Every structure is written in structure tokens, then in C-alpha cells.
Amino acid sequence: MDILMGVGRAGLKSGGKPDLLVLLLPQTCVASFLFTKNHFKSASVLYSQRVFKGKVRAMVINSGNANCGVGKDGLTHAELMAKRVAERLEIEEDEVLVFSTGVIGKPMPIGDVLNAIDSACGLLEPLDLKRASEVVSTTDSFPKYDFVKKGRLEVFGFAKGAGMIHPNMGTMLAFVFTNADLREDVIERLHRDINERTFNSISVDGCMSTNDSFGLISLGLLKEDLQMVSEAVEEVSLSLAKKIVQDGEGATRVIKVHVKNASIQLKARLIAQAVAVSNLVKTAVFGKDPNWGRIVAAAGSTPFPIDQFKLKVYMGNHLLYDGRVHPKAIESAKKYLEESQEVEITLDLMEGKESWTYYSSDLTYDYIRINAEYTT
Amino acid sequence: MDILMGVGRAGLKSGGKPDLLVLLLPQTCVASFLFTKNHFKSASVLYSQRVFKGKVRAMVINSGNANCGVGKDGLTHAELMAKRVAERLEIEEDEVLVFSTGVIGKPMPIGDVLNAIDSACGLLEPLDLKRASEVVSTTDSFPKYDFVKKGRLEVFGFAKGAGMIHPNMGTMLAFVFTNADLREDVIERLHRDINERTFNSISVDGCMSTNDSFGLISLGLLKEDLQMVSEAVEEVSLSLAKKIVQDGEGATRVIKVHVKNASIQLKARLIAQAVAVSNLVKTAVFGKDPNWGRIVAAAGSTPFPIDQFKLKVYMGNHLLYDGRVHPKAIESAKKYLEESQEVEITLDLMEGKESWTYYSSDLTYDYIRINAEYTT
Numbered sequence: 001m002d003i004l005m006g007v008g009r010a011g012l013k014s015g016g017k018p019d020l021l022v023l024l025l026p027q028t029c030v031a032s033f034l035f036t037k038n039h040f041k042s043a044s045v046l047y048s049q050r051v052f053k054g055k056v057r058a059m060v061i062n063s064g065n066a067n068c069g070v071g072k073d074g075l076t077h078a079e080l081m082a083k084r085v086a087e088r089l090e091i092e093e094d095e096v097l098v099f100s101t102g103v104i105g106k107p108m109p110i111g112d113v114l115n116a117i118d119s120a121c122g123l124l125e126p127l128d129l130k131r132a133s134e135v136v137s138t139t140d141s142f143p144k145y146d147f148v149k150k151g152r153l154e155v156f157g158f159a160k161g162a163g164m165i166h167p168n169m170g171t172m173l174a175f176v177f178t179n180a181d182l183r184e185d186v187i188e189r190l191h192r193d194i195n196e197r198t199f200n201s202i203s204v205d206g207c208m209s210t211n212d213s214f215g216l217i218s219l220g221l222l223k224e225d226l227q228m229v230s231e232a233v234e235e236v237s238l239s240l241a242k243k244i245v246q247d248g249e250g251a252t253r254v255i256k257v258h259v260k261n262a263s264i265q266l267k268a269r270l271i272a273q274a275v276a277v278s279n280l281v282k283t284a285v286f287g288k289d290p291n292w293g294r295i296v297a298a299a300g301s302t303p304f305p306i307d308q309f310k311l312k313v314y315m316g317n318h319l320l321y322d323g324r325v326h327p328k329a330i331e332s333a334k335k336y337l338e339e340s341q342e343v344e345i346t347l348d349l350m351e352g353k354e355s356w357t358y359y360s361s362d363l364t365y366d367y368i369r370i371n372a373e374y375t376t
Numbered sequence: 377m378d379i380l381m382g383v384g385r386a387g388l389k390s391g392g393k394p395d396l397l398v399l400l401l402p403q404t405c406v407a408s409f410l411f412t413k414n415h416f417k418s419a420s421v422l423y424s425q426r427v428f429k430g431k432v433r434a435m436v437i438n439s440g441n442a443n444c445g446v447g448k449d450g451l452t453h454a455e456l457m458a459k460r461v462a463e464r465l466e467i468e469e470d471e472v473l474v475f476s477t478g479v480i481g482k483p484m485p486i487g488d489v490l491n492a493i494d495s496a497c498g499l500l501e502p503l504d505l506k507r508a509s510e511v512v513s514t515t516d517s518f519p520k521y522d523f524v525k526k527g528r529l530e531v532f533g534f535a536k537g538a539g540m541i542h543p544n545m546g547t548m549l550a551f552v553f554t555n556a557d558l559r560e561d562v563i564e565r566l567h568r569d570i571n572e573r574t575f576n577s578i579s580v581d582g583c584m585s586t587n588d589s590f591g592l593i594s595l596g597l598l599k600e601d602l603q604m605v606s607e608a609v610e611e612v613s614l615s616l617a618k619k620i621v622q623d624g625e626g627a628t629r630v631i632k633v634h635v636k637n638a639s640i641q642l643k644a645r646l647i648a649q650a651v652a653v654s655n656l657v658k659t660a661v662f663g664k665d666p667n668w669g670r671i672v673a674a675a676g677s678t679p680f681p682i683d684q685f686k687l688k689v690y691m692g693n694h695l696l697y698d699g700r701v702h703p704k705a706i707e708s709a710k711k712y713l714e715e716s717q718e719v720e721i722t723l724d725l726m727e728g729k730e731s732w733t734y735y736s737s738d739l740t741y742d743y744i745r746i747n748a749e750y751t752t
Contacts (some may be wrong), residue, residue, distance in 0.1 A: 040676030041682045069669055069702040071685060081567030104669025105701050164656060164673065183705070205655045207670070208677040279581045279655070279739075280540060280747060287748030293445055294583070295481025297540065301584035308416045309447060324447040325481050363655075364748075368741050371656060372663030 002026065003127040003177065004217075007135050008116030012064030012102060015119045020116040021086055021135040022204070023059045024124060028095055029217050030184050032191035036212035043067045043074025044100040045211060047082070054184045056217065057095035060117060061159070061173060063136045065108050067100035068210045077108045083307060088121035091094065100137050100309045101173055101211050132160040134172055139370065144243040148234045153224050154179045155232040161244040163371070165204035166277070174199060174214045174240050180229045182218040190230055191216040198237040202359045204248035205367070206277045226251050245359045250366030254342045255285055256359055263352035267304040270334075272358035274298045275345060282363035292320040292331035298348055300332075306349060314346040339346050377404065379553065379595075382512055384492030387485065388440030388478060392530060392605050396492040398461055399435045399502060399509040399551070404471055405593050406560050408567035412588035419450025420548040421587060422475040423458070430560045433471035436461045436493060438547060441484050443476035444586045453484045459556045460490050464497035467545050471691045476513055477536060477549055487708030507533040512549055515746065520619040522612045529600050530555045531608040537620040539747070541580035542653070549697045550575060556605040558594040566606055567592040574613040577645075578735045580624035581743070582653045608747045621735045630718045632735055633659055635675075639728035648734035650674045651721060657738035659740070661719050666709035668696040669751040675723055682725060690722040 008020035028261045033052055035045045044067045060081050064189035067074045076100045100108075129145035137143065137160045145158040153270075158174030173312035182190065191214075199214055216233065246254050255278040277279055278298035284291040300306055313321040318333040320326055337343060409428055420443045436457050462469035476484075483536065489525035501502045504520035512535045513519065521534040533552030556682040558566065567590075570691045575590055622630050630638045633652040638644035649655055654674035668689045676682055689697040692712040694705045713719060721740075 013748050023685055037671060038676040039678075039681045041671045066669070069672055069684070069697060069701065104673060105697065107701065116663065163669075166677075167482055207673065208652055210669075210676065212674045244537045279743075280583045283744055283747035286744065289748070293442070293586075294540075296413060296416045297480060297583065297586045300414040301542075302415075304416045308445070320479065321445060325445065325483065363744065365744050367655075368659055368662065369740065370745060371659035372665070372740075 004124040005127045006120030006122070006124045010062060010112045010116035012062060015347060017208045018135045019063045019111065020071035020120055021061045021132055022117065022120040023127065024089055025057055026219065028055050028057045029219055030054065030187055030214055031184060031217040032188040032211060032234035033097070033215045034191065034195055034264050036209055038208050038210050040069070040210050042100055042211040043070065044078045044098045044182050045077055047078035048097040048099065048213070051082070051094045052097060053094070055095060056092045056097055058089060059097045060086055061136050062113060063138055064102040065100060066102045066104045066211050067104050067108055069105040070107050072164055073107065077110045080110060081113060081117060082347065084117045085121065088118060098175055100212050102134060104210060114318040126300055129156060129158045133222065135162060136160045139249060141216065141247050144240050144247070146239040150228060150232055150236050151230060152222055152230055155236045155239055155322040157236050159240040159244060162247045163204060164209040165202060165248065166206045166208050166209045167242060175217065176215070176233060176236055177217045177219060178219040178229060178233060179219045180224040181220040181222060185296050186226065187218055190233065194230065194234045194237050194331065198234060199243040201357065202241045202245045203273070203277045204245060204251070204361055213328050216284060218366050242359055245361050248361030249370045250364040252364055253285060253360030254359060255282065255361060256342055256344045256357060258344065258355065258357045260346065260348050260355040261352055262349045262354045265354040265356060268354045269358070270302040270304060271347060272356045275347065275362035276358040279363055282360065286335065286362040286364045287336060288337040290320060290330050292335060295345060296321065307351070310347040310350045314349065316340065316344055379503040381503045381508055382496030382498070383495035383499045383699055385515055386438060386489045386492035388438060394488065395439045395509045397437045397508055397643050398493065398496040398498055398620055399503065400465055400624060401593065404431050404433045404597065405592055406430065406558060406563055407593040408564040409421070409589060409591045410567065411472070412585055413595055414584050416586050418476055418587040419446065420454045420474045423451055423454035424473040424475065425587070427470045429470070429472060431471060431546050432473055434461055435475065436474045437475040437512050438489060439514055441476060441482050442478045442480045442587050443484055444489045445481040446483050448744040449483065453486045455487060457493060459491045461497065464494060475549055475589050477512060480586060482687070486500070505532060505534045509536060512536045515539055515625060517623055520553045520616050520623070522615040524608050526608055527603060528605060529599055529608055533612050533616055535616040535620060536604045538623045539580060539591060539625040540583045540585045541620060541624065542582045542584050543577060551593065552597060552612055553593045553610060554605060554609060555595045555597040556600040557596040557598060560606065561595055562602065563592060566609065570606065570610045570613050574610060576619040577661070577733065578617045578621050579653045580621060580627070580737055582687065618735055621653060622738050624737030625746045626740040627737030628740055629716065631658065631659060631734060631737060632718055632720045632733060634722045634731065634733045636722065636724050636731040637728055638725045641730040641732060644730045644732035645734070646678040646680060647675050648725060648732045651723065653732040653738035655739055658736065661713065662738040662740045664710060664713040666691050666706050666713060671721060672697065681685050683727070686726045688724040688726065692716065692720055711729050
């Protein structure tokens with residue numbers, strides 16, 4: 001009852017690295033998929049959105065080419081990829097989903113891709129999360145995967161992503177599996193909810209991808225308490241999401257922005273996001289500068305009013321502002337910034353009970369180098 | 377009938393540079409002021425918003441200290457500044473507006489500021505636009521001013537700004553004057569409209585300031601055709617706005633994003649903005665990389681649908697995408713990027729008649745250096 005994987009080389013990545021992954025599930029599984037809300041979608045996303053009807057048997061993922069911005073050829077190529085996988089594995093074509101990630105606007109060498117599918121399907125082995133993440137990675141500097149086991153309940157998954165990260169639904173490519181049995185209507189609700197608090201609450205560069213896809217797949221083996229499944233799926237999803245931020249292009253540290261005691265949740269969320277994505281906050285963290293003025297300027301920039309004479313700003317445990325300045329706390333906050341790999345910024349709005357947490361990374365010279373030199 | 381200015385030194389800027397400017401108008405003038413929509417506003421903005429009733433006689437502007445995030449003391453200090461100017465110039469206190477720009481969260485040394493006001497008011501001379509811009513500048517690398525004369529009509533102004541630029545109304549500090557006589561209701565409408573197409577259509581770093589203020593002041597000397605006044609005011613305002621972008625922290629070039637043939641204007645505007653503020657587009661321009669995939673990914677990220685099989689993308693005159701890829705155009709676009717100080721990106725949505733233009737600057741190593749090293 002293992003998930004099987006096959007790996008191929010289509011020459012999409014330089015140096016002949018593996019760039020094609022086929023995943024075969026033990027049977028047709030109930031699943032939920034969320035795709036980018038970007039209107040300029042990858043043809044692979046358009047294809048998978050069209051064929052997915054709540055159940056999936058196999059997935060084919062290529063890296064190094066986004067299959068995006070290539071006109072209607074992209075749709076044909078996605079369909080050919082699904083068809084070839086279905087033929088080789090003798091399964092239904094409409095139970096095969098297609099995912100792509102890489103450079104936008106590069107025509108897909110479809111012959112090479114189909115050959116790579118043939119060899120991937122010819123040698124299937126048990127799913128290795130680390131290896132699967134490596135095969136689908138592009139600018140990632142480390143593989144992203146996680147596994148939790150609580151009693152008999154298992155949740156595990158892998159992801160890729162480092163740049164063009166500002167998900168508006170699922171992020172980049174992420175696949176989370178559980179042995180728990182989830183009904184179709186339940187899995188979708190659970191999936192959307194967890195997605196909002198994990199992949200939809202991270203940003204590297206404020207840039208929404210054309211290829212984001214996040215799948216949650218139920219292997220249907222275990223009747224388990226829904227609350228427990230939900231917690232385990234959220235744990236794995238958040239772990240993968242945070243790994244993407246940690247690997248943010250050029251990033252040296254993770255920024256965790258926690259907004260608490262807001263009157264409504266949307267307000268907490270938009271303020272947390274505004275602070276987390278601010279270039280000025282991100283460069284200040286890189287410069288180890290406890291410049292809370294940039295934090296409150298970002299917090300004030302959403303459509304929601306805030307009371308500047310009431311709110312409190314913390315960096316770690318250091319209270320920097322509460323309607324008045326605390327010059328002594330600046331020095332201890334500076335030390336905190338120098339010593340912390342994960343920098344926690346807390347805004348206490350002092351007005352209600354709602355909260356939200358958003359994750360991003362700092363903005364560094366290396367982000368500029370990576371993205372100025374990453375040529376078309 | 378000259379506008380007079382006085383300059384003082386309050387020690388807010390390093391090296392004893394002039395940091396305080398008093399402007400005295402020849403009489404009480406009809407004017408319109410737009411202030412930042414940031415909810416964490418400078419106390420000077422809060423004060424000026426409260427006292428301004430459509431007419432102004434004098435303005436006092438300090439640089440080097442934002443008078444922001446300092447609690448209720450900030451309001452007291454703004455009022456003291458206005459009161460001192462009114463006393464020295466023997467004018468009404470509620471016709472004096474106060475503006476501040478500089479670091480957030482630094483207490484204002486109000487004694488020094490009041491002394492600087494005394495010396496500024498003690499030696500008034502005719503307004504020198506270049507000098508005025510220099511006095512109010514912070515991280516600016518050059519003064520920003522412009523003057524147009526059409527027949528007897530005169531419009532002129534000055535501004536400051538280089539970082540924390542993503543105006544949501546007026547930008548940073550900008551003051552535009554005209555000798556034309558404009559009624560109160562007319563000037564406000566004209567002002568808002570022109571502001572949307574000029575200061576509200578620029579971005580350096582996507583970060584909304586706490587101190588943005590843009591004033592349009594009618595000296596009331598000349599009856600002139602409104603259309604002509606409007607054009608001249610827009611010309612000067614756009615010139616100042618573009619200078620701010622040109623001086624964007626670390627910027628090497630101006631990016632002009634033109635979205636045309638949209639079904640509605642808001643759509644053109646949001647798409648132009650999304651492309652102009654995208655970190656990935658901005659780093660690509662810095663890297664002289666005609667990476668149009670990042671342009672369409674940004675264009676697709678707004679709430680408005682776009683048809684990826686129909687839209688056209690140009691860099692300068694080079695057609696890079698129109699539902700299909702044009703590999704040959706990439707080379708000529710690369711040459712265009714290497715040679716142009718102002719890079720024009722055009723998206724033709726091919727669906728209607730509305731258009732919008734948005735200006736930003738590229739994102740460079742120097743932006744990181746300036747903002748990682750700019751300590752609190």
C-alpha cells in the first residue's frame with residue numbers, strides 16, 4: 001500500500017539533473033487541490049484544474065519549465081503528459097494531474113519530457129520525500145519535507161519553493177498525504193482552512209506565482225478523529241511553508257509577524273501581511289536594525305484604522321513602543337536581532353481577541369544578485 | 377507679491393545642515409491639501425489636517441525628524457511650531473500648517489526647533505525652489521522642483537522624497553503653487569484628480585509613508601482657463617513625482633508601466649501598479665533582463681482577470697509576447713534595457729479603451745545597502 005515514485009531526466013534543468021517526477025498512489029484517492037489565483041496561469045494548472053473531480057491516482061511533475069506563457073501548446077503538452085502516464089501505468093487519464101515549475105515562457109521540449117515519463121514509469125520505487133523534493137526543486141537550496149506520526153495517524157509531505165512566493169491559495173508545489181480517511185466534502189473544507197493559515201500566510205518577495213499548487217491527499221486507510229487529523233495536517237503544512245520562507249532567495253532569517261488582540265481576524269491578517277512583506281521591514285531585519293518606525297508605518301498602511309496611541313510593538317520580548325518610545329529597549333532588541341535566526345515581531349492592537357501570524361524572510365544583497373542575474 | 381521663505385537650523389540633520397523651512401504666502405490663499413492615508417500618521421499631519429479649512433497663509437516644514445510615533449507630545453509640538461510662526465510673522469495661527477519628514481519615533485527637540493523658527497522668520501527672502509527642496513530633503517540625492525509658464529499662467533513647485541514611497545494620496549512632501557485664481561471647490565477637485573495620475577501613481581518600495589503631504593496653493597492673481605491650469609499643474613506635479621522615482625533609493629533607472637486597452641480604468645491602474653511594484657520585475661530591470669514572464673505573472677496577480685492568449689507585452693517598441701513567445705525580440709529588448717534610462721513596459725489588454733501609467737524604479741544592491749544601514 002505504498003505510494004510509489006519514478007524519476008526521469010528531460011534535460012529541463014542544467015547539468016542533466018533529474019527534473020521529472022511521477023507519483024503513483026496505491027489506489028484512486030480522495031483529494032483536494034488548490035491552485036494559484038493568478039490569472040496568468042500555467043497551462044499545467046489550467047489542465048489539472050479542468051480534469052480534477054475530487055479523486056486522483058497519479059501525478060506528474062516537471063521542474064525547470066513552468067509550462068506557462070507558451071500559448072495553447074502548453075495545454076496540449078499537459079494533456080500529452082497525463083495521457084502518457086496513464087498509458088504506462090494503465091490507469092485512467094482523468095485521474096492523472098500535471099504540475100510544472102520553472103522558467104515562464106520557455107517552450108517545453110515535449111518529446112524529451114515524454115521519454116522521461118517512460119523511464120520514470122519504468123522504474124517505480126517507494127516514495128522518498130527528500131528525493132521527491134529534490135527532483136521538483138528549482139532555485140531551492142535544500143529539500144523540503146516533513147512527517148508526523150501520532151499513534152497510527154500519519155501525515156507527510158514535500159514541497160518546493162524559494163522565489164515568486166506570495167501565495168494566493170496554495171504555494172508553489174506542495175503535496176501533503178495522510179493515511180486518514182477523509183470524505184470529499186470534509187477534505188476540501190479542511191484543506192482550504194489549513195491553507196489560509198500556512199501557505200497563504202507566507203511571502204518571500206510579494207510576487208504571486210503562475211504555478212502555485214497545493215494538494216492534500218487522503219490514502220483512506222484509517223478512521224481517525226477529524227480534529228487530530230486537522231492538527232497533524234496543519235503541522236506538516238506549516239513546517240513545509242516555513243521551510244520555503246527559510247529558503248527565501250538570499251534570506252538570512254525568517255520573520256514571524258504576529259498580530260494579536262484585533263477586533264476582527266481579517267484586520268489581524270492584513271496588518272500581519274503588510275508588515276511581513278514590507279521591503280523596509282525586511283531590509284531592517286537584514287541590517288539587524290530594530291527600526292520599529294517601519295513596522296508601524298507598514299501596520300498603518302492597510303484599510304483598517306489602528307490607534308497609534310494604544311498599540312504595542314514587540315521584537316522578541318522587547319517592548320519597543322506602546323504609545324511612547326522606549327529608547328533603552330532598542331539596544332536589547334538589537335542584540336536579539338543579532339542572535340536570532342527567527343525574528344518575531346508582535347503587534348498588540350489592544351482592541352479585541354482576534355490574531356493572525358504571517359511569515360516572511362529578510363531582503364538581502366543576495367536576493368538582488370539572484371534575481372538580477374537569473375536571466376530569461 | 378512674492379512667496380517668501382526663511383531657513384533655520386534645529387540640529388535635526390547631521391552636520392548642522394539647514395533643516396527648517398518657513399514659507400510665507402503674500403496673502404491668505406485658497407489651497408487644497410492631501411495627506412497620507414496611513415493610519416499611523418505623523419502628529420504634524422494630524423495637526424495640519426485638523427486646522428486646515430481651505431485657506432493657508434504660511435507653512436513650516438522640518439526635516440530630519442518625522443514627528444511620528446512620539447505619542448501625544450507630537451501634537452503639542454506641532455501646535456507650538458504653528459503658534460511660534462504665527463507670533464513671529466503676525467498672522468493667524470490656524471492659517472499656519474506644519475509638516476515634518478525624517479526618522480520615525482525620535483522625540484523632537486522642540487526648544488531647538490522653536491529657536492530655528494525664530495531665526496527663519498527673522499530673515500525672509502524670495503522663495504528659491506531649489507534651496508527649499510534642499511532644506512526639506514532627507515535621503516534625497518538631488519533637489520526636486522519645476523516651473524512652467526504658459527503665457528501669463530505660472531505653475532511651480534518643489535518636493536522631497538526617495539524612500540518609503542508608495543503614496544496613497546499625496547507623496548512625501550510636495551508643494552505646487554499657481555498664480556491662477558482657483559475657487560475652493562474647484563481647487564480641491566482638480567487637486568485630487570491630478571494627484572491620482574501623478575503622486576499616487578509612483579512607487580519606489582511599496583511602503584506607504586506616515587508623513588505624505590501634497591499641497592496645491594492658488595495665489596489668486598490671474599483668471600485663467602481651467603483646462604490650461606489643470607494641464608500645467610499636472611505637468612509640474614508629474615515632473616516632481618517622476619523626480620522622486622528617479623531618485624528612488626539605489627535606483628539606476630525609471631520604470632514606466634503603461635497598461636492600455638483595458639475594459640475599465642481601475643483594472644488598468646491596478647495591473648500597472650502590480651507590475652511597477654513587483655520586486656521581481658524591478659530586479660530584472662536592474663539586471664537588464666527582458667524577463668517578461670515576471671511581468672505577466674505580476675499582471676495576473678490582481679483581482680481582475682486577463683486573457684493570457686490575447687494580451688500583448690512590449691518592452692520599449694519590442695513585442696515580447698502576444699499569446700506566443702517571440703525569442704528574437706528578447707535580444708533587441710536586452711539591448712533596449714542596456715541603453716535606456718527610462719524603461720517603458722506596455723501591456724495591451726486588447727479588450728477596451730481605458731489606460732493608466734504607473735512609475736517606479738529598479739531594485740538594486742544600493743537599496744539594500746541604504747536600508748540595511750540606515751539605523752534607528
